[in-house]
Amino acid sequence: MENSFQDDDSLRSEEASQEWSDGQSAALDPTVRFIEQMGIHAQGDGVPRIAGRIMGYFIVYGGPVSFAQLAQELQVSRASVSTNVRTLTDLGMIDKVARPGDRQDYYQLANNPYLRMIETYLLRMRAMQDLLQKADDTIPANMHSTHSRLAQMRHFFETAVQSNEQLIKDLEQ
Amino acid sequence: MENSFQDDDSLRSEEASQEWSDGQSAALDPTVRFIEQMGIHAQGDGVPRIAGRIMGYFIVYGGPVSFAQLAQELQVSRASVSTNVRTLTDLGMIDKVARPGDRQDYYQLANNPYLRMIETYLLRMRAMQDLLQKADDTIPANMHSTHSRLAQMRHFFETAVQSNEQLIKDLEQ
DNA sequence: CACTTCGTTCAGTTAAGATTGAACAAACTA
DNA sequence: TAGTTTGTTCAATCTTAACTGAACGAAGTG
Structure with missing residues (x-):
């Protein structure tokens, strides 16, 4: 024992x-x-x-x-x-x-224990991006303000994803 | 109605x-x-x-x-x-x-709906930093490898916090 | 005033996860 | 072979949090 x-x-x-x-x-x-x-x-x-x-x-x-x-x-x-x-x-x-x-x-x-956690986090954000994309594709085009808000959110996630990808690179040295 | x-x-x-x-x-x-x-x-x-x-x-x-x-x-x-x-x-x-x-x-x-969410996220990371700091302060100094791992994690969160603070700045324009 | 509308609070119910014991299969040991 | 040890799986239990209906106070309206 x-x-x-x-x-x-x-x-x-x-x-x-x-x-x-x-x-x-x-x-x-x-x-x-x-x-x-x-x-x-x-x-x-x-x-x-x-x-x-x-x-x-x-x-x-x-x-x-x-x-x-x-x-x-x-x-x-x-x-x-x-x-x-x-x-x-x-x-x-x-x-x-x-x-x-x-x-x-x-x-x-593991080597960089929390690094993978960020990757998991990234996955969630990408899933959200898909969700927004799909909404953008299926929601009637004449709902202009809705599409504008969807675009705004997509921009947010785009930026956030890039930021976290950079973070991962930094942490990998 | x-x-x-x-x-x-x-x-x-x-x-x-x-x-x-x-x-x-x-x-x-x-x-x-x-x-x-x-x-x-x-x-x-x-x-x-x-x-x-x-x-x-x-x-x-x-x-x-x-x-x-x-x-x-x-x-x-x-x-x-x-x-x-x-x-x-x-x-x-x-x-x-x-x-x-x-x-x-x-x-x-709200204006930038997801921006505040990141701030909440930041709060969680800062709480973790406190936790690590407190552990570092209280755990016997002769546990060298433990302290080394704690330092590694602290470095991670330091970097992550900085990255997200920058992200917030970027999103605020 | 009595009566309605609106939002919050709270006790109770429901739903979702986490945790466990028991049964099990795989891989050893003798 | 029978008997251990080891980790997984599954059904049942326990815990936690979400959600609701009902009661309530505040703020109207008539």
């Missing part, structure tokens, strides 16, 4: 400090706090909380980290680890890595 | 075309289709579907449009119109406009 393969910072931490009403205790450990906050923030972004916590875990412990370890450390079911880890790999935020002679799956933080 | 005050494109449309399994009919009207798709897309962005539909409605019929008209045309409760219209005004995407001698509330598309 011990994972001997991990980069420098080795702490785990079960430390408790703050008392809760139900008698349980919450960790004041800054790493744990950070991981939980990543979960909250992710939720606000429409991403499952557990996916956010997993990301937080990887930022703290870069990996490679085993599937089972994630489930145990974050106290979530293997089913959740399975789905959320897939989500994150699909997003390109973490990578699956093989460990010779070990049947378990290991994962680690 | 008639709204005499509306810009050029005056169509409403109750037209139905496509048959559904339950015997009801869906509108093929391109404007209705567009409005519904805006609802779907909004949902995907974590915004309530009705807010998206309202936005769609305003893109099609720039406004001013009355509160009651929104409820009727989009077939939603006045309660929903109330909350979603507030959300959209808070986001700066639509504006409330007064009509002398008319007690009803009217709304119309």
